[in-house]
Amino acid sequence: MPYTKIDPGSTKQDARTGRKLHGPEKAAILFLCLGEARGSELMKQLDDNDIQKITRAVSGLGVIPAPWVEEVITEFSETVATGAGVVGSLAIAENMLRSFLPPDQVNSILKDIRGPLQERDLWTKLGTMHEAVIGEYLNREHEQTAAVILSKLPTEIAARSLAQLPLERMHTVVERMIRMKAVPAETMRHIEESLQRDLIANSTQQGSTEMQKRMADLFNKLDRDTFEALSHKLEQRMPEDFGTIRQKMFTFDDLLRLDLQSLARVMRALQGNVLPMALRGATTEMRDHFLAALPIRSRDMLLDEMNTMGPVRGREVRAAQSAIVDCARALVAQEVIRMPSAEDEEEFID
Template sequence: MARVKEDYRSLTGPQKAAMFMLSLNEEHSSKLFGMLGDDEIKELSQIMASLGTVSSNLVERVFVEFADALSSTGSLTGSFDTTERLLMKSLDKDRVNSIMEEIRGPAGRTMWDKLGNVSEQVLANYLKNEYPQTVAVVLAKIKPDHASRVLAILPENFAMEVIMRMLRMEAVQKEVLDGVEKTLRTEFMTNLARTQRRDSHELMADIFNNLDRNTENRFMSALEERNRESAEKIKALMFTFDDLTRIDAAGIQVLLRSVEKDKLAIALKGGADAVKELFFKNMSERAGKMLREDMEALGPVRLRDVDQAQAAIVVMAKELAASGQIVISEGREEDELVY
């Protein structure tokens, strides 16, 4: 167990307050905790939990400074367990659990914390095959903003079943919660870790797609000098604004309904002629005329703004392709369309 510095002068005010609280009996400490706000309790609890072993000399110096005539209390051990036990004497269980989860940090992350880093699409794909009651328990445990995004992706009828169960749900028994958590850990998180291993070239292609044009060109040129084979693989995997020509007419019309018109005007301002022609060809004459007028009214546009607008449209195209609303051909001969 670590010991705090023996030099009393080096102790901070919060460290002295933590020693003081650990030295008091439960009756007095509970009264003091009841007068503190949540932020103060969290700060003090964090220090108490990491305090380690405190010598009796330091404890006595603290009480002398507080002008309190107390005798030596002996050595103290500040740990997560002792802090949690002390908090439980003065605060309700939910509040204590919330405080302890926060101060434990990454080392004490729960399954529910880990689910917060799982994308809503991946989580929804897993949960849609579970019982609505199980899904209700999971959504009640993760953060509301994350839960809302998962709920929006679930099939509508199934989502309503989940909502109804969440509305009727009372306190979940610990055994049930432990069972759900165990299932998530053994089935979902294990499979997720296994399937998330990606080809390094695919990963770099995604990263390069999100670079601005100048940075991308600089890195790609440097990579070509060092490893031309890898550079070519990344280029083949990248999907850029110019690659929108690989989408058929029906797909472009779906994309047109999904993108923001002001972003489209900026993106096409710096786009290749082939891409401009593709979009205008799939718009009505009136809509095309309005878009051209918008582009002319923009005047000179910064390259950075063009890159951002094009990147947003590329992301939208990928999302539509992933959901099956549009098809992006691979550019091979067998993918060519016959009219």
């Protein structure tokens, strides 16, 4: 008999006695109604904590009035009927089969079931991967293969992944998707095997790298005081992981590493009062670096604007600095400017 796990914290007051039945007591009544044999088999599916609670409840119930039994069974039936009930899985089904069928027969049955489940699992995993990873894979595949894969993905994921392709290739893939007919089963099997082997199997490492990038982006958005408070503990508890994340970060202070021509390119892309607001909260060294990248007239205008702004809120300064970082990172991604690498900055001694 399938079972539903009754919330141990739930209670229900018996209308005739006024006594409240608690979750373990209601579960104990259900077990007793099943009988010793079936109740014992069902008990094997519970964890030790639940077994202890139900055993304690069974031992303390004594004679159970008929209204209690009726009330618990009614509640159980209503719970199952409203869809809040049972849990099933391939593992549970396998355990049930192995309790009364020979191993060869069980394996034969499960072989037919696992195929469709594994196929769904592959596309589910693919749908959770970052679009940049999927796009990179599609860019290496034949256009028809890329079209088939995109046609199987949720449209939101497919759209973001498609946008990762070069424009000409994107056009070709979209045209193939529009003209696509039914894909032969053998072709689909080969595509799925390639995905499993070349992409899904490596998703653990890719997922780790992607999470590091996400954490670097998150840390970039934090104000300096919050980040410093976090980084102190992280450097002690997970120095290797945090060190890798920190290398991927691009903060406002990193703008000191830009050459003056690249920094001027960043400033030309800014709008409104972002630059003077950001520099109001910058160090003297950072201000001088920005000013050095400007012509004399533009420099004087920027200084005048900074001096006439009056008091500014710290959060507005941090937001402006974050906007400049986002702008610089976008220009780096577009290869308009380049951040110096560790090799570029290595010191040479005569």
